[in-house]
Amino acid sequence: MKTIGFIGSGNMGKAMIGGIVKSGLLTPNQITVSDLNKAALESVYNEFGVNTTTESREVVKDSDIIIVAVKPNIYDIVLEQVKDLIDTNKIIVTIAAGKTISSIESIIGSDKKIIRTMPNTPALVNEGMTAICKNKNITDEELEMIKSIFESFGEAEIVGEYLIDSVIGASGSAPAYVFMFIEAIADAAVIGGMPRAQAYKFAAQAVMGSAKMVIETGKHPGELKDMVCSPGGTTIEAVRVLEEEGFRASVIKSVVACMDKSKEMSK
Numbered sequence: 001m002k003t004i005g006f007i008g009s010g011n012m013g014k015a016m017i018g019g020i021v022k023s024g025l026l027t028p029n030q031i032t033v034s035d036l037n038k039a040a041l042e043s044v045y046n047e048f049g050v051n052t053t054t055e056s057r058e059v060v061k062d063s064d065i066i067i068v069a070v071k072p073n074i075y076d077i078v079l080e081q082v083k084d085l086i087d088t089n090k091i092i093v094t095i096a097a098g099k100t101i102s103s104i105e106s107i108i109g110s111d112k113k114i115i116r117t118m119p120n121t122p123a124l125v126n127e128g129m130t131a132i133c134k135n136k137n138i139t140d141e142e143l144e145m146i147k148s149i150f151e152s153f154g155e156a157e158i159v160g161e162y163l164i165d166s167v168i169g170a171s172g173s174a175p176a177y178v179f180m181f182i183e184a185i186a187d188a189a190v191i192g193g194m195p196r197a198q199a200y201k202f203a204a205q206a207v208m209g210s211a212k213m214v215i216e217t218g219k220h221p222g223e224l225k226d227m228v229c230s231p232g233g234t235t236i237e238a239v240r241v242l243e244e245e246g247f248r249a250s251v252i253k254s255v256v257a258c259m260d261k262s263k264e265m266s267k
């Protein structure tokens with residue numbers, strides 16, 4: 001495996017660095033990370049032992065694959081600062097919402113190798129979900145190699161770039177809504193007298209187990225829901241109130257708002 005560099009080691013950069021190091025796909029000395037935030041840099045050094053620098057240009061010089069993990073609004077600034085060091089052998093990997101392949105090509109050149117991805121923070125615990133797309137300069141072997149990096153901390157699928165807005169709605173941003181769901185279930189359990197830490201454990205394990213059932217049984221989520229609802233029982237009462245309160249409609253509306261924002265950021 002080649003050397004990897006990260007520009008930015010915040011929430012998403014750190015989750016990916018942690019995922020790669022814990023998987024053993026690369027050793028920490030094959031990874032170089034830059035960040036302007038010294039605390040963030042210290043944190044990845046202390047936890048994962050990777051090489052660190054405050055200079056993005058060092059990252060580009062030292063790495064075959066460069067993952068740009070800064071906020072979308074400073075992507076262009078960072079790329080402008082390093083573009084003269086990007087040759088036609090290096091692979092630039094983006095993870096930002098709203099940064100299309102053509103917008104990156106317009107900064108670093110359409111002759112460069114570019115991969116656009118959308119990962120999510122569960123990468124930190126080896127349960128990431130990443131969508132990957134590429135520009136015309138990436139070979140099939142390179143695409144597979146990049147996919148294997150993302151598979152080192154979860155699942156990865158190659159998609160057409162037109163699907164990226166849906167990916168952000170379904171997996172990139174989704175952990176936030178799932179955490180809110182877990183928090184709300186736990187709040188209710190606390191109302192019932194359960195200690196908070198125990199409530200998070202019960203709610204989170206129920207969400208994880210349910211997700212696993214969807215993936216492993218292949219059954220329709222509605223069928224799995226029906227299996228929990230005993231006639232005249234407790235669950236159907238919760239389902240009745242969720243429907244009255246517009247639970248599914250509000251989730252759909254929220255995810256569509258997320259996708260719309262992604263489209264707007266891509267203009």
Ligand SMILES: NC(=O)C1=CN([C@@H]2O[C@H](COP(=O)(O)OP(=O)(O)OC[C@H]3O[C@@H](n4cnc5c(N)ncnc54)[C@H](OP(=O)(O)O)[C@@H]3O)[C@@H](O)[C@H]2O)C=CC1
Pocket residue numbers: 007008009010011012013034035036037040056069070071072074078095096097118119120121172173
């Ligand atoms: N968070 C998530 O769940 C996901 C995020 N993404 C994408 O990942 C990208 C990063 O998001 P996120 O990790 O949440 O953001 P963070 O703000 O947590 O991380 C970005 C890091 O980059 C640092 N930074 C700022 N400017 C520079 C620079 N010029 N050179 C090097 N480092 C710099 C920031 O420092 P400082 O704090 O001082 O600004 C910060 O530590 C975004 O583009 C986002 O769209 C994609 C999927 C999921």
Ligand SMILES: O=C(O)[C@@H]1CCC=N1
Pocket residue numbers: 096097168172173
């Ligand atoms: O909120 C955001 O814009 C980023 C993209 C997906 C998750 N976080």
